Amino acid sequence: xxxxxxxxxxxxxxxxxxxxxxxxxxxxxxxxxxxxxxxxxxxxxxxxxxxxxxxxxxxxxxxxxxxxxxxxxxxxxxxxxxxxxxxxxxxxxxxxxxxxxxxxxxxxxxxxxxxx
Numbered sequence: 001x002x003x004x005x006x007x008x009x010x011x012x013x014x015x016x017x018x019x020x021x022x023x024x025x026x027x028x029x030x031x032x033x034x035x036x037x038x039x040x041x042x043x044x045x046x047x048x049x050x051x052x053x054x055x056x057x058x059x060x061x062x063x064x065x066x067x068x069x070x071x072x073x074x075x076x077x078x079x080x081x082x083x084x085x086x087x088x089x090x091x092x093x094x095x096x097x098x099x100x101x102x103x104x105x106x107x108x109x110x111x112x113x114x115x116x
Contacts, residue, residue, distance in 0.1 A: 001038055001065045002037045003037065004038065004039030004077065009075065012030060013028050013029070014028045014077055014079070020108055020109075020111040020112040021108070021111075022104050022107050022108045023104065024081060024082045024083075025081060026078075026079045026081050027109075028077045029076045030076075031075075032072065032074070033073050036074060039078070040057045040060040040061065040078050040079075041079040041080065042060075042080045046080045046081070046082060046083045049092045052093070055097070055098065056101055059105060060078045060105060063102060063106065078105070078108070084097060084100065
């Protein structure tokens, strides 16, 4: 899986609009593309601690490497849109947070597969 690294590429994909969404994440997809590429946007606004942002990004990239989110070659960006409740997940890298993130990302990619 190739990662999107350039700001212009992120802007182009996010300009295509939201393809699928869950309570905390939005998936933007732009087609056609030359390769399947993935990007992750986890703003400080929604994840204050760097360790939390990095944990969420790692979950996004790990799951995207093993899942097909669109039937054709495309660029995709997964964006965090809402904070995870710190009362439920006090530790930045707890197993509970990782599990919640992975479950929601699986739901996001499942929705993307079934969206026409």
